Amino acid sequence: MSPSRTLGTSEDYFNMRQSNLFGKTLREAPKDETTINAKLLIRAGFINKLTAGVYTYLPLGWRVIRKIENIIREEMEKVGGQELVMPVLHPKESWQITDRWDTVDVLFKLEGWESKELALGPTHEEVVTPLVKKHIQTYKDLPLYLFQIQTKFRKEKRAKSGLIRNREFLMKDLYSFHKSEADLDEYYEKMKEVYWRIFKKVGIGNETYLTFASGGTFSKFSHEFQTPAEAGEDVIYICQECRQAINQEIRPEVKNCPNCQAKQFKETKAIEVGNIFKLKTKFSESFDLYFVDKHGTKGLVQMGCYGIGLGRLMGTIVEVFHDDKGIIWPKAVAPFSAHLLQLGNESKIKAAAEKLYGRLKKQGVEVLFDDRQDKTPGEKFADADLIGIPLRVVVSEKSLAQKSFEFKNRNEKKIELVPVDKSLTRIKS
Amino acid sequence: MSPSRTLGTSEDYFNMRQSNLFGKTLREAPKDETTINAKLLIRAGFINKLTAGVYTYLPLGWRVIRKIENIIREEMEKVGGQELVMPVLHPKESWQITDRWDTVDVLFKLEGWESKELALGPTHEEVVTPLVKKHIQTYKDLPLYLFQIQTKFRKEKRAKSGLIRNREFLMKDLYSFHKSEADLDEYYEKMKEVYWRIFKKVGIGNETYLTFASGGTFSKFSHEFQTPAEAGEDVIYICQECRQAINQEIRPEVKNCPNCQAKQFKETKAIEVGNIFKLKTKFSESFDLYFVDKHGTKGLVQMGCYGIGLGRLMGTIVEVFHDDKGIIWPKAVAPFSAHLLQLGNESKIKAAAEKLYGRLKKQGVEVLFDDRQDKTPGEKFADADLIGIPLRVVVSEKSLAQKSFEFKNRNEKKIELVPVDKSLTRIKS
Numbered sequence: 001m002s003p004s005r006t007l008g009t010s011e012d013y014f015n016m017r018q019s020n021l022f023g024k025t026l027r028e029a030p031k032d033e034t035t036i037n038a039k040l041l042i043r044a045g046f047i048n049k050l051t052a053g054v055y056t057y058l059p060l061g062w063r064v065i066r067k068i069e070n071i072i073r074e075e076m077e078k079v080g081g082q083e084l085v086m087p088v089l090h091p092k093e094s095w096q097i098t099d100r101w102d103t104v105d106v107l108f109k110l111e112g113w114e115s116k117e118l119a120l121g122p123t124h125e126e127v128v129t130p131l132v133k134k135h136i137q138t139y140k141d142l143p144l145y146l147f148q149i150q151t152k153f154r155k156e157k158r159a160k161s162g163l164i165r166n167r168e169f170l171m172k173d174l175y176s177f178h179k180s181e182a183d184l185d186e187y188y189e190k191m192k193e194v195y196w197r198i199f200k201k202v203g204i205g206n207e208t209y210l211t212f213a214s215g216g217t218f219s220k221f222s223h224e225f226q227t228p229a230e231a232g233e234d235v236i237y238i239c240q241e242c243r244q245a246i247n248q249e250i251r252p253e254v255k256n257c258p259n260c261q262a263k264q265f266k267e268t269k270a271i272e273v274g275n276i277f278k279l280k281t282k283f284s285e286s287f288d289l290y291f292v293d294k295h296g297t298k299g300l301v302q303m304g305c306y307g308i309g310l311g312r313l314m315g316t317i318v319e320v321f322h323d324d325k326g327i328i329w330p331k332a333v334a335p336f337s338a339h340l341l342q343l344g345n346e347s348k349i350k351a352a353a354e355k356l357y358g359r360l361k362k363q364g365v366e367v368l369f370d371d372r373q374d375k376t377p378g379e380k381f382a383d384a385d386l387i388g389i390p391l392r393v394v395v396s397e398k399s400l401a402q403k404s405f406e407f408k409n410r411n412e413k414k415i416e417l418v419p420v421d422k423s424l425t426r427i428k429s
Numbered sequence: 430m431s432p433s434r435t436l437g438t439s440e441d442y443f444n445m446r447q448s449n450l451f452g453k454t455l456r457e458a459p460k461d462e463t464t465i466n467a468k469l470l471i472r473a474g475f476i477n478k479l480t481a482g483v484y485t486y487l488p489l490g491w492r493v494i495r496k497i498e499n500i501i502r503e504e505m506e507k508v509g510g511q512e513l514v515m516p517v518l519h520p521k522e523s524w525q526i527t528d529r530w531d532t533v534d535v536l537f538k539l540e541g542w543e544s545k546e547l548a549l550g551p552t553h554e555e556v557v558t559p560l561v562k563k564h565i566q567t568y569k570d571l572p573l574y575l576f577q578i579q580t581k582f583r584k585e586k587r588a589k590s591g592l593i594r595n596r597e598f599l600m601k602d603l604y605s606f607h608k609s610e611a612d613l614d615e616y617y618e619k620m621k622e623v624y625w626r627i628f629k630k631v632g633i634g635n636e637t638y639l640t641f642a643s644g645g646t647f648s649k650f651s652h653e654f655q656t657p658a659e660a661g662e663d664v665i666y667i668c669q670e671c672r673q674a675i676n677q678e679i680r681p682e683v684k685n686c687p688n689c690q691a692k693q694f695k696e697t698k699a700i701e702v703g704n705i706f707k708l709k710t711k712f713s714e715s716f717d718l719y720f721v722d723k724h725g726t727k728g729l730v731q732m733g734c735y736g737i738g739l740g741r742l743m744g745t746i747v748e749v750f751h752d753d754k755g756i757i758w759p760k761a762v763a764p765f766s767a768h769l770l771q772l773g774n775e776s777k778i779k780a781a782a783e784k785l786y787g788r789l790k791k792q793g794v795e796v797l798f799d800d801r802q803d804k805t806p807g808e809k810f811a812d813a814d815l816i817g818i819p820l821r822v823v824v825s826e827k828s829l830a831q832k833s834f835e836f837k838n839r840n841e842k843k844i845e846l847v848p849v850d851k852s853l854t855r856i857k858s
Contacts, residue, residue, distance in 0.1 A: 022511050022575060024564050048560060051520045056560060059511040082451050082488040088517070088580060089597050091480045110539035113584060113596070116480075131477060131485060135453050146451060151517060151580060155542060167542070168518050
């Protein structure tokens with residue numbers, strides 16, 4: 001056992017010695033990956049491909065997902081969302097009731113027990129609607145907002161674009177239930193604001209466009225949140241006046257911006273990072289989901305659904321924030337806040353780095369400590385740039401000669417010497 | 430919209446008005462459920478059955494699962510576990526390498542894209558071993574401990590026993606990788622302690638027995654943690670001397686207690702709440718998982734695996750802790766710490782209850798507030814007993830007449846009047 005490879009303490013969730021970290025960086029991206037997000041996330045040790053469109057989240061990647069998850073959960077709870085988790089295995093009968101068993105071509109189907117047929121859930125209207133039916137009787141039970149963060153499945157013909165279109169993926173889906181269309185409309189508008197808050201918090205707020213898309217049978221438009229990126233599979237037209245956009249799919253019918261009526265658009269490839277949709281009574285009709293109003297009259301429940309793919313969001317962030325050396329994580333979703341690099345194995349350098357690491361641990365700062373003894377400074381710098389933690393702190397003979405550590409933000413070129421005794425405060429700020 | 434049904438704030442994760450809570454209590458358990466855990470968890474609104482062996486975790490149930498999850502995660506990290514998440518979809522080829530594609534009869538199989546065959550993972554040796562192979566070269570990369578908390582699938586012929594044996598279930602599985610059998614043995618012993626800590630923390634430590642079970646091809650014994658319960662599907666023999674047990678499956682060969690050699694046993698049905706297993710080189714041989722030692726010699730990596738089913742653990746806790754009125758949650762896994770009951774809708778009572786609720790929210794105490802206006806005191810008491818939150822605090826005309834609230838622990842009969850001004854401190858303690 002190498003000396004540093006001791007069993008951890010619970011502090012080690014927040015901190016990690018790179019000599020222990022599972023997930024080595026690679027010099028080259030796998031040849032079968034063509035998108036920036038897949039190349040960088042695999043090279044930097046965030047994800048690993050099991051088969052096309054199916055990825056393992058390695059420890060670094062899982063930390064990012066959990067940060068995204070927490071941001072989303074907090075925002076869902078702020079607008080009254082109650083968290084539950086519905087199953088992956090869906091009975092065929094539920095999908096027959098909505099006539100979607102034969103029409104949704106991305107359904108993975110399988111044989112269960114006693115020749116029962118099942119699908120792997122790609123979405124959960126078929127489960128949540130009958131579930132809610134068991135619990136709703138009158139207007140007093142409405143509105144109701146249920147969400148889950150759960151694994152979904154789509155039998156895509158082609159899975160490409162790294163984390164952008166997967167066959168197995170983590171998704172937040174919220175379903176809202178209302179006694180009137182006016183109430184649905186109000187919540188839908190509130191959800192737009194919630195989605196903006198989420199995209200701002202994870203760092204892509206300025207890069208994302210509210211996009212008008214097809215509303216399906218019951219609504220004129222639905223809204224997507226689209227982020228321009230080379231790996232995008234959608235094409236959107238960004239209004240040059242109001243910064244809203246329209247999806248190519250409705251471009252033939254929609255000539256003017258639905259928001260400001262302007263006619264000038266810029267075409268771009270984009271990734272759909274979120275989608276909000278008024279289902280209205282489509283599913284409550286299928287499942288006879290009624291409520292009784294104040295006057296004793298029966299009415300159909302109005303529904304909305306609101307989705308965000310967590311892995312796709314992670315992939316999009318990488319598409320937006322990177323340079324030719326690697327990823328540049330926004331602070332809120334970075335796997336660690338600081339990357340501490342020990343350059344050289346001399347006892348003085350080691351002692352200074354270990355001391356700083358110990359103090360950061362105690363203070364609850366999330367730090368990845370590159371304590372690897374068999375790596376050159378060049379390799380450590382390259383890995384730090386590739387992994388993309390926002391702040392790099394270097395402990396070296398050169399820095400210690402000036403009683404300092406060397407600070408560099410991943411998104412800046414400037415290198416700064418910070419006196420040893422001021423480093424802790426600086427890192428925490 | 431009923432007056433109390435306003436949109437929440439993020440504080441509402443920690444707190445909940447029962448008038449808003451999704452998941453109503455039922456007077457009767459569904460007829461098709463025979464076990465205590467299923468009957469009580471369904472009646473109390475913790476879970477809902479979608480189809481046999483496949484359950485939705487409703488908000489109350491999901492809170493319990495998340496508490497169990499956090500206890501397990503913390504303990505895994507304390508012994509160096511790094512969290513990742515591996516996929517549900519496994520390629521057939523991986524399971525052919527270990528000759529388990531045709532022999533594991535609980536494998537759900539399905540057709541993927543381009544006639545690719547897949548299985549839904551019931552365990553992850555077939556994924557984690559080749560994954561680790563990509564990252565391990567020398568003894569310096571060992572030991573390594575990887576764990577995930579993830580959904581697994583088993584095509585059980587019969588699913589029964591509520592949450593004890595499901596077709597879709599949440600599981601923590603940790604895989605350990607070692608350079609020697611001695612190192613595996615040491616970690617395995619450490620994991621026994623970790624498992625005891627987990628079972629103690631969730632409340633079933635005293636009710637659980639370390640049980641010798643079949644070790645498979647490569648080990649004499651594996652160890653299970655078994656908790657006696659009527660819903661148990663295993664039969665164990667508890668040694669009357671040392672409180673360890675042996676599983677019925679090895680009873681024919683094992684006459685004396687393997688721990689203390691005693692011969693007196695007590696037979697009981699039990700639930701396997703955890704299992705630790707030395708895989709040794711079974712899977713490293715299949716996948717050629719080698720490492721190079723200090724002397725440059727190649728050796729097979731030694732492996733161990735360690736599982737706990739989270740839903741099963743929740744079901745077991747209910748089997749152990751209940752009475753004829755409902756569940757009695759241990760504090761560490763209770764969905765809320767306190768259940769605040771407002772009895773009567775008079776403004777004075779309402780004001781006192783709301784004030785206490787507001788103060789508890791601010792203090793970060795997790796409280797379920799039964800503010801329902803259309804329920805009788807009898808109904809509220811019955812629901813409180815059924816749901817089983819450890820502390821019940823009643824605000825009523827009677828209690829307020831004595832400037833007090835009425836306190837009762839779910840697991841005691843004693844009712845105590847606590848002065849209003851001392852209630853907050855008392856609840857927090």
